[in-house]
Amino acid sequence: MTDGSEAHKLLFCQTFIATHRSYDPATLPWPALDAGSIDRLRSIPFWDAALRAERNAGIMVSRFADMVSDPLIREAVALQGVEETRHANLLETMLDRYGIQVAPQSGGEPVISKRAFLDFGYEECIDSFLGFGIFGLARQIQIFIPELTDIFEYVLLEEARHVTFFVNWIAYDRAQRGMRSKPVQAAATALGYLRAVRRIVTTFQPQAQGTKLQGVGFGAEGAFRMFGGITWRQFLQSCVDENDRYLSAMDPQLLRPRVLATMARFALRLPTFGRSGRTSPAST
Numbered sequence: 001m002t003d004g005s006e007a008h009k010l011l012f013c014q015t016f017i018a019t020h021r022s023y024d025p026a027t028l029p030w031p032a033l034d035a036g037s038i039d040r041l042r043s044i045p046f047w048d049a050a051l052r053a054e055r056n057a058g059i060m061v062s063r064f065a066d067m068v069s070d071p072l073i074r075e076a077v078a079l080q081g082v083e084e085t086r087h088a089n090l091l092e093t094m095l096d097r098y099g100i101q102v103a104p105q106s107g108g109e110p111v112i113s114k115r116a117f118l119d120f121g122y123e124e125c126i127d128s129f130l131g132f133g134i135f136g137l138a139r140q141i142q143i144f145i146p147e148l149t150d151i152f153e154y155v156l157l158e159e160a161r162h163v164t165f166f167v168n169w170i171a172y173d174r175a176q177r178g179m180r181s182k183p184v185q186a187a188a189t190a191l192g193y194l195r196a197v198r199r200i201v202t203t204f205q206p207q208a209q210g211t212k213l214q215g216v217g218f219g220a221e222g223a224f225r226m227f228g229g230i231t232w233r234q235f236l237q238s239c240v241d242e243n244d245r246y247l248s249a250m251d252p253q254l255l256r257p258r259v260l261a262t263m264a265r266f267a268l269r270l271p272t273f274g275r276s277g278r279t280s281p282a283s284t
């Protein structure tokens, strides 16, 4: 059921619409935090980038929905726009509640086009994979009380739905345009990821001016400041484990993003070099 047929479209759109949860960030059970926890939260360096990214994503996805001709796909994309806007509201609610100031939100209006939605989708695939891993580690090491990390489950589960919707939509869209052959699809996917990586690297440069659209801004930027002593291997393992956990909640008949998890699994099978920290007898 992943063949770009009408049945495929009904499945990925209706599943997305049916699993939308309605909630108001203001009425979530925000826990009371002690001063140390608030300081730790404040020290996380990406809140302003995350807020800007979610705000821009909400605008771009909602306006792109208006350009979609198929009514069912339009309804699903519009709902994703609602969820992205709510992610920004949730972050704002949290920052406000714990008295954390962020830089004033500035930057230009996002570009609204199918190309922008495509780029955003691939960026979300990367961003959510890393974000799952970061929040998995945060839970493991209990950087914050579980009541706070639990609130982010709402966002992470929605991001898992977004990337699942995206990979199915793109497979459907390509099939509709006659791009059914596996090599063509693989080349288009590789290009999509390359464009996303280039864009993420560019927009996270300190001098970057462009509008940021990465999912929830959960990129690895600055995350390691929270996790002293964590190796890349532990981080990748957390990404793989948590990615499996979130995506296992999706309908098994749907396509799921696989590229990053496959690459990470491959990297984890490689031998570890130079991790002991000991000086070898031959060295001077």
Ligand SMILES: [Fe+2]
Residues within 6 Å of the ligand: 084, 124, 158, 159, 162, 215, 216
């Ligand atoms: Fe998203």
Ligand SMILES: [Fe+2]
Residues within 6 Å of the ligand: 054, 057, 083, 084, 087, 159, 215, 216
């Ligand atoms: Fe988001």
